[in-house]
Amino acid sequence: MTNDxxxxxxKMAKKKAARDKIMATKTDKKGLVIVHxxxxxxxxxxxxxxxxxxxxxxxxxxxxxFIKGGMKTGERDLIERHFSDICAFHTMGEGFTWETQDRDxxxxxxxxxxxxxxxxxxxxANSMVLLDEINxxxxxxxxxxxxVVTFLTDEKPEMTHVVLTGRNAKDxxxxxxxxxxxxxxxxHPFRSGIKAQIGVEY
Amino acid sequence: MTNDxxxxxxKMAKKKAARDKIMATKTDKKGLVIVHxxxxxxxxxxxxxxxxxxxxxxxxxxxxxFIKGGMKTGERDLIERHFSDICAFHTMGEGFTWETQDRDxxxxxxxxxxxxxxxxxxxxANSMVLLDEINxxxxxxxxxxxxVVTFLTDEKPEMTHVVLTGRNAKDxxxxxxxxxxxxxxxxHPFRSGIKAQIGVEY
Numbered sequence: 001m002t003n004d005x006x007x008x009x010x011k012m013a014k015k016k017a018a019r020d021k022i023m024a025t026k027t028d029k030k031g032l033v034i035v036h037x038x039x040x041x042x043x044x045x046x047x048x049x050x051x052x053x054x055x056x057x058x059x060x061x062x063x064x065x066f067i068k069g070g071m072k073t074g075e076r077d078l079i080e081r082h083f084s085d086i087c088a089f090h091t092m093g094e095g096f097t098w099e100t101q102d103r104d105x106x107x108x109x110x111x112x113x114x115x116x117x118x119x120x121x122x123x124x125a126n127s128m129v130l131l132d133e134i135n136x137x138x139x140x141x142x143x144x145x146x147x148v149v150t151f152l153t154d155e156k157p158e159m160t161h162v163v164l165t166g167r168n169a170k171d172x173x174x175x176x177x178x179x180x181x182x183x184x185x186x187x188h189p190f191r192s193g194i195k196a197q198i199g200v201e202y
Numbered sequence: 203m204t205n206d207x208x209x210x211x212x213k214m215a216k217k218k219a220a221r222d223k224i225m226a227t228k229t230d231k232k233g234l235v236i237v238h239x240x241x242x243x244x245x246x247x248x249x250x251x252x253x254x255x256x257x258x259x260x261x262x263x264x265x266x267x268f269i270k271g272g273m274k275t276g277e278r279d280l281i282e283r284h285f286s287d288i289c290a291f292h293t294m295g296e297g298f299t300w301e302t303q304d305r306d307x308x309x310x311x312x313x314x315x316x317x318x319x320x321x322x323x324x325x326x327a328n329s330m331v332l333l334d335e336i337n338x339x340x341x342x343x344x345x346x347x348x349x350v351v352t353f354l355t356d357e358k359p360e361m362t363h364v365v366l367t368g369r370n371a372k373d374x375x376x377x378x379x380x381x382x383x384x385x386x387x388x389x390h391p392f393r394s395g396i397k398a399q400i401g402v403e404y
Contacts (some may be wrong), residue, residue: 044252046244074258
């Protein structure tokens, strides 16, 4: 080995020791409230990535789509085709609010999706429940934020992970969440006239 | 309908018209260079979410893991068990640099991973190639950034999507990318003593 390589090995050994020491203090396990928000891409994709991890580990899980029902997604097809025995999939919304143009109907749909979500979260057989795009329903007050916060705080089984996605997550939700990631848009191809593409966007 | 509902419907109809008009200008399709970076979570999960979308649509794709080889991930299991006919999976790294503590070996591994990546990207049968955690190898200059940028600019087939993940993406890469998302950490449960958990982190 060169001197450079020696120095690298010694630096990395120190880094590993420091990291191992920190990691040794992280011993608790608990069901997390996870929020993906921000204007960037990847909020739902990353949530589905976690759902696929659960499926891979044989952990029962469930998905409720609050808004994107109007869009046919690859994830839904894949889960319904291959993993419906381990992951329940409920599409309750009919599309974005500017597609439906009917507020009463949107509220009714959001309400039904939330009732289904509570039922799935209460079932201790589910290790993870994904509430996809619920933040949009919360933002328009189709579901009162207080009701969701109270439910997650008081009724969520201790070991169950709940993932909530969508732009403009409410402060009350961020306040009670364990893990919050904001996806920030740095560059987007729509700006140069590229349309939504199969495999990338849906 | 109430007046409120009428106002909502009219507002949303306008929003939809504006949106449809904008979307009509987005007509081009092309293979994108996509970067997921930042300190937050979800960089790899969102990338795997896109890989699962491709799989769902029957599009051939491939994954090269540059660094995380030491960690057994759920995604790899799931893809190798169910979808190996449509998605090739290559794990070339042996863990993080502070685990291996051997710079020469890390460089050799990164080099091999990059050679495999080029081969997979050149194959026009692949619609999407994910280079997972390549940014770590680029950051430590295990692979020269100029070589990667030149390859993606000059040799990537026009319709192939290439997804590059990892913290600290180099400016030269962001410069040539079509779609860049920065995952920002807002809140992390490690801070309150919670360890990495199955289904969430791996």
